[in-house]
Amino acid sequence: MSISRVFATATALALLGLVAAQAQNSLGGSVGLGTPITEADVLAWNITIFPDGRNLPPGSGVAAAGVQIFAEKCAACHGEGGKGGSNPALITDQPLKGNGIEANKTVRNFWENPTTLYDYIRRAMPWPAPRTLSNEEVYALVAYILAGNGIIEKNAVMDATSLPKVIMPNHGNFILRYPDLI
Secondary structure, eight states: OOHHHHHHHHHHHHHHHHHHHHHHHHTTSOOSOSOOOOHHHHHHHOOOOOTTOTTOOSOEEEHHHHHHHHHHHTHHHHOGGGSOSSSOOSSOOOOOOSSGGGSOOOTTTTOOOHHHHHHHHHHHOSTTSTTOSOHHHHHHHHHHHHHHTTSSOTTOEEETTTGGGOOOTTTTOSOOSSGGGO
Protein backbone atom coordinates (compact mmCIF):
# COMPACT_ATOMS: atom_id res chain seq x y z
CA MET A 1 0.00 0.00 0.00
CA SER A 2 1.43 3.39 -0.93
CA ILE A 3 2.07 6.10 1.61
CA SER A 4 -0.51 8.37 0.01
CA ARG A 5 -3.12 5.62 0.28
CA VAL A 6 -2.24 5.02 3.94
CA PHE A 7 -2.49 8.77 4.61
CA ALA A 8 -5.85 8.97 2.80
CA THR A 9 -7.18 6.04 4.82
CA ALA A 10 -5.98 7.54 8.11
CA THR A 11 -7.51 10.90 7.19
CA ALA A 12 -10.84 9.27 6.31
CA LEU A 13 -10.88 7.40 9.62
CA ALA A 14 -10.07 10.56 11.55
CA LEU A 15 -12.89 12.43 9.80
CA LEU A 16 -15.27 9.57 10.49
CA GLY A 17 -14.30 9.77 14.17
CA LEU A 18 -14.99 13.51 14.22
CA VAL A 19 -18.39 13.02 12.59
CA ALA A 20 -19.25 10.31 15.13
CA ALA A 21 -18.16 12.53 18.03
CA GLN A 22 -20.25 15.41 16.68
CA ALA A 23 -23.26 13.14 16.29
CA GLN A 24 -22.82 11.91 19.86
CA ASN A 25 -22.64 15.48 21.17
CA SER A 26 -25.71 16.57 19.24
CA LEU A 27 -27.67 13.64 20.72
CA GLY A 28 -26.93 14.65 24.28
CA GLY A 29 -23.76 12.61 24.78
CA SER A 30 -25.17 9.19 23.90
CA VAL A 31 -25.96 7.41 20.70
CA GLY A 32 -28.09 4.84 22.53
CA LEU A 33 -25.82 1.88 21.88
CA GLY A 34 -24.86 -0.64 24.50
CA THR A 35 -25.62 -0.70 28.20
CA PRO A 36 -23.87 1.50 30.74
CA ILE A 37 -21.65 -0.51 33.05
CA THR A 38 -21.51 -0.19 36.80
CA GLU A 39 -18.47 -0.08 39.05
CA ALA A 40 -19.35 -3.64 40.12
CA ASP A 41 -19.13 -4.71 36.46
CA VAL A 42 -15.63 -3.25 36.24
CA LEU A 43 -14.52 -4.77 39.56
CA ALA A 44 -15.46 -8.25 38.36
CA TRP A 45 -12.82 -7.92 35.64
CA ASN A 46 -10.26 -6.02 37.71
CA ILE A 47 -8.30 -9.13 38.58
CA THR A 48 -4.72 -8.06 37.90
CA ILE A 49 -2.15 -9.66 40.17
CA PHE A 50 1.04 -7.61 40.41
CA PRO A 51 4.55 -9.15 40.58
CA ASP A 52 4.86 -8.12 44.23
CA GLY A 53 1.66 -9.99 45.11
CA ARG A 54 -0.71 -7.04 45.32
CA ASN A 55 -4.29 -8.13 44.59
CA LEU A 56 -3.71 -11.80 45.34
CA PRO A 57 -7.03 -13.10 46.66
CA PRO A 58 -7.66 -14.98 49.90
CA GLY A 59 -7.31 -18.74 49.88
CA SER A 60 -4.50 -21.26 49.88
CA GLY A 61 -3.39 -24.49 48.29
CA VAL A 62 -0.77 -27.23 48.42
CA ALA A 63 0.79 -29.39 45.73
CA ALA A 64 -1.01 -32.55 46.93
CA ALA A 65 -4.38 -30.93 46.21
CA GLY A 66 -3.07 -29.68 42.87
CA VAL A 67 -2.32 -33.23 41.68
CA GLN A 68 -6.01 -34.15 41.42
CA ILE A 69 -7.07 -30.77 40.01
CA PHE A 70 -4.33 -30.99 37.38
CA ALA A 71 -5.36 -34.52 36.40
CA GLU A 72 -9.00 -33.45 36.01
CA LYS A 73 -8.64 -30.01 34.41
CA CYS A 74 -5.14 -29.62 32.92
CA ALA A 75 -3.64 -32.95 31.86
CA ALA A 76 -5.72 -33.20 28.68
CA CYS A 77 -3.71 -30.29 27.25
CA HIS A 78 -0.47 -30.26 29.26
CA GLY A 79 0.05 -34.02 29.53
CA GLU A 80 0.17 -36.38 32.45
CA GLY A 81 2.18 -34.85 35.28
CA GLY A 82 2.55 -31.61 33.33
CA LYS A 83 5.24 -33.16 31.11
CA GLY A 84 3.71 -31.81 27.90
CA GLY A 85 0.92 -32.79 25.58
CA SER A 86 -0.83 -30.83 22.86
CA ASN A 87 0.37 -27.77 24.80
CA PRO A 88 3.79 -27.13 26.35
CA ALA A 89 5.18 -28.88 29.39
CA LEU A 90 4.65 -27.06 32.67
CA ILE A 91 6.96 -29.28 34.69
CA THR A 92 10.39 -29.73 33.14
CA ASP A 93 14.02 -29.11 33.91
CA GLN A 94 14.95 -28.15 30.34
CA PRO A 95 17.29 -25.18 30.09
CA LEU A 96 16.26 -22.23 27.95
CA LYS A 97 17.15 -23.07 24.35
CA GLY A 98 16.75 -20.95 21.25
CA ASN A 99 16.23 -17.26 20.81
CA GLY A 100 13.29 -14.88 20.84
CA ILE A 101 9.80 -16.16 20.27
CA GLU A 102 11.05 -19.64 19.29
CA ALA A 103 12.79 -20.29 22.63
CA ASN A 104 11.36 -23.08 24.79
CA LYS A 105 10.15 -20.84 27.61
CA THR A 106 8.97 -22.78 30.65
CA VAL A 107 7.81 -21.93 34.15
CA ARG A 108 11.20 -22.98 35.52
CA ASN A 109 13.58 -21.52 32.95
CA PHE A 110 11.82 -18.31 31.96
CA TRP A 111 9.10 -16.99 34.27
CA GLU A 112 10.40 -14.33 36.62
CA ASN A 113 7.60 -14.11 39.20
CA PRO A 114 5.44 -16.83 40.75
CA THR A 115 2.56 -14.36 40.99
CA THR A 116 2.49 -14.21 37.18
CA LEU A 117 1.78 -17.93 37.15
CA TYR A 118 -1.15 -17.42 39.52
CA ASP A 119 -2.45 -14.51 37.42
CA TYR A 120 -2.21 -16.44 34.15
CA ILE A 121 -3.88 -19.60 35.44
CA ARG A 122 -6.69 -17.60 37.03
CA ARG A 123 -7.34 -15.57 33.88
CA ALA A 124 -6.89 -18.11 31.13
CA MET A 125 -7.29 -21.64 32.42
CA PRO A 126 -8.65 -24.17 31.95
CA TRP A 127 -9.16 -23.85 28.26
CA PRO A 128 -11.93 -23.48 27.04
CA ALA A 129 -13.51 -22.42 30.34
CA PRO A 130 -11.28 -19.65 31.72
CA ARG A 131 -12.01 -18.01 35.07
CA THR A 132 -13.86 -21.08 36.36
CA LEU A 133 -11.26 -22.17 38.94
CA SER A 134 -11.67 -21.17 42.57
CA ASN A 135 -8.91 -19.25 44.33
CA GLU A 136 -8.01 -22.43 46.24
CA GLU A 137 -7.78 -24.46 43.02
CA VAL A 138 -5.47 -21.88 41.46
CA TYR A 139 -3.23 -21.78 44.55
CA ALA A 140 -3.12 -25.62 44.55
CA LEU A 141 -2.22 -25.73 40.85
CA VAL A 142 0.49 -23.11 41.34
CA ALA A 143 1.88 -25.12 44.27
CA TYR A 144 1.79 -28.31 42.17
CA ILE A 145 3.62 -26.69 39.23
CA LEU A 146 6.21 -24.94 41.42
CA ALA A 147 6.85 -28.10 43.49
CA GLY A 148 7.05 -30.22 40.34
CA ASN A 149 9.73 -27.88 39.03
CA GLY A 150 11.67 -28.12 42.30
CA ILE A 151 11.10 -24.44 43.11
CA ILE A 152 9.23 -25.02 46.38
CA GLU A 153 8.93 -27.95 48.78
CA LYS A 154 6.10 -30.37 48.01
CA ASN A 155 4.35 -29.58 51.31
CA ALA A 156 4.65 -25.77 51.04
CA VAL A 157 1.39 -23.86 51.39
CA MET A 158 0.86 -21.22 48.73
CA ASP A 159 -1.27 -18.20 49.64
CA ALA A 160 -1.21 -14.41 49.30
CA THR A 161 1.64 -14.16 51.83
CA SER A 162 3.88 -17.05 50.80
CA LEU A 163 3.55 -16.96 47.00
CA PRO A 164 5.23 -13.56 46.45
CA LYS A 165 8.18 -14.75 48.58
CA VAL A 166 8.99 -17.61 46.20
CA ILE A 167 12.18 -16.89 44.26
CA MET A 168 11.98 -18.18 40.69
CA PRO A 169 15.16 -19.48 39.00
CA ASN A 170 14.97 -16.68 36.41
CA HIS A 171 14.17 -13.92 38.91
CA GLY A 172 15.94 -10.65 38.19
CA ASN A 173 16.67 -11.41 34.53
CA PHE A 174 14.04 -9.13 33.05
CA ILE A 175 14.45 -5.44 32.31
CA LEU A 176 11.36 -3.54 33.39
CA ARG A 177 10.33 -0.94 30.89
CA TYR A 178 8.24 1.04 33.39
CA PRO A 179 9.41 -0.04 36.86
CA ASP A 180 7.62 2.81 38.63
CA LEU A 181 4.27 1.46 37.39
CA ILE A 182 4.67 -1.83 39.25
